[in-house]
Amino acid sequence: MILEExxxxxxxxxxxxxxxxxxxxxxxxxxxxxxxxFYWFQNHKAxxxxxxxxxxxxxxxxxxxxxxQSEDAPPPSSPILQNRMxxxxxxxxxxxxxxDLVGKLETVGTEEEEEEEEExxxxxxxxxxxxxxxxxxxxxVPPCCRPLKTLxxxxxxxxxxxxxxxxxxxxxxSTSTN
Amino acid sequence: MILEExxxxxxxxxxxxxxxxxxxxxxxxxxxxxxxxFYWFQNHKAxxxxxxxxxxxxxxxxxxxxxxQSEDAPPPSSPILQNRMxxxxxxxxxxxxxxDLVGKLETVGTEEEEEEEEExxxxxxxxxxxxxxxxxxxxxVPPCCRPLKTLxxxxxxxxxxxxxxxxxxxxxxSTSTN
DNA sequence: TGCTTATGAATGAATG
DNA sequence: CATTCATTCATAAGCA
Numbered sequence: 024m025i026l027e028e029x030x031x032x033x034x035x036x037x038x039x040x041x042x043x044x045x046x047x048x049x050x051x052x053x054x055x056x057x058x059x060x061f062y063w064f065q066n067h068k069a070x071x072x073x074x075x076x077x078x079x080x081x082x083x084x085x086x087x088x089x090x091x092q093s094e095d096a097p098p099p100s101s102p103i104l105q106n107r108m109x110x111x112x113x114x115x116x117x118x119x120x121x122x123d124l125v126g127k128l129e130t131v132g133t134e135e136e137e138e139e140e141e142e143x144x145x146x147x148x149x150x151x152x153x154x155x156x157x158x159x160x161x162x163x164v165p166p167c168c169r170p171l172k173t174l175x176x177x178x179x180x181x182x183x184x185x186x187x188x189x190x191x192x193x194x195x196x197s198t199s200t201n
Numbered sequence: 202m203i204l205e206e207x208x209x210x211x212x213x214x215x216x217x218x219x220x221x222x223x224x225x226x227x228x229x230x231x232x233x234x235x236x237x238x239f240y241w242f243q244n245h246k247a248x249x250x251x252x253x254x255x256x257x258x259x260x261x262x263x264x265x266x267x268x269x270q271s272e273d274a275p276p277p278s279s280p281i282l283q284n285r286m287x288x289x290x291x292x293x294x295x296x297x298x299x300x301d302l303v304g305k306l307e308t309v310g311t312e313e314e315e316e317e318e319e320e321x322x323x324x325x326x327x328x329x330x331x332x333x334x335x336x337x338x339x340x341x342v343p344p345c346c347r348p349l350k351t352l353x354x355x356x357x358x359x360x361x362x363x364x365x366x367x368x369x370x371x372x373x374x375s376t377s378t379n
Numbered sequence: 380t381g382c383t384t385a386t387g388a389a390t391g392a393a394t395g
Numbered sequence: 396c397a398t399t400c401a402t403t404c405a406t407a408a409g410c411a
Contacts, residue, residue, distance in 0.1 A: 237388095240386090241387080243399085248386085250400090
């Protein structure tokens, strides 16, 4: 769990030297290469951010929903996080020149940031997957009436498939509802 | 089931928006989150591909075997050689009415050879670092005796580790299982 | 009841 | 850094 320790300490994208050291340490427990460490940090950071993002988006969604739910309905006090900071706020040090052992603009608990490692991750990027988001689409809707308007979920097959079916994927025209 | 319908319709990797809608619809039948839908598609696609791949490999193996039966020494290995083919083998599977570009049956590695294809960059490490290379720091000393002087770089604790650095289960030393 | 299968979840390894 | 794929884990379901 060394890696997580380091991660919690603020290490996000270790540079070559750091990776070397980490790898050296970890090699005690078994065969390990630098790329393993590298990948670990990559994945961990990405997934951490993902989770965070989903929290944010969920909250935002809730807020949005509540805002649009009723004009007069007072928001149940959820003013937490409205992080819409400038798009140029995250910028890690592209693993080249920056040492993030001490972190920087993040709440890097240099000592011991147990919970709440709020990272001002990106927010202006295109659309990634907010799926992992626990967008409880089920909760906002009262069980007595479902706002589902029978979306045409079947014929949707638009730009989701761009890599694998790149050859000549199914035509997304009028999918004739299979 | 709805998801299978969609899958058959050609949906493979729905994007965020699609997942949202699907989740919304499915939420009518019970509690469901976006990640569930995401995982479903991931798994379904993967296993579909897996089945396909297995079938193909089996067939090709049979053919290969039969062809080389009289020519070369018949491989006494069990016919359940299974997968271990080039990572990029087949890409799509047949959808009912979608496109089934099963093509790409490239040089079906008749003899998959173990090659150390590594380190594709080594150029300006502006993007991918060069540790993807097999820089093995664990080499200087046998992994069974700790040569590392326990660098005080960070608080390393040898608690249970079974996934992070054990991508290779070949932990020669006592893998300090917890 | 013990085993095999099916499946959701998670993670390592890439690739773009 | 985002996205995808392959593998693996854990567990529930099905069956002999």
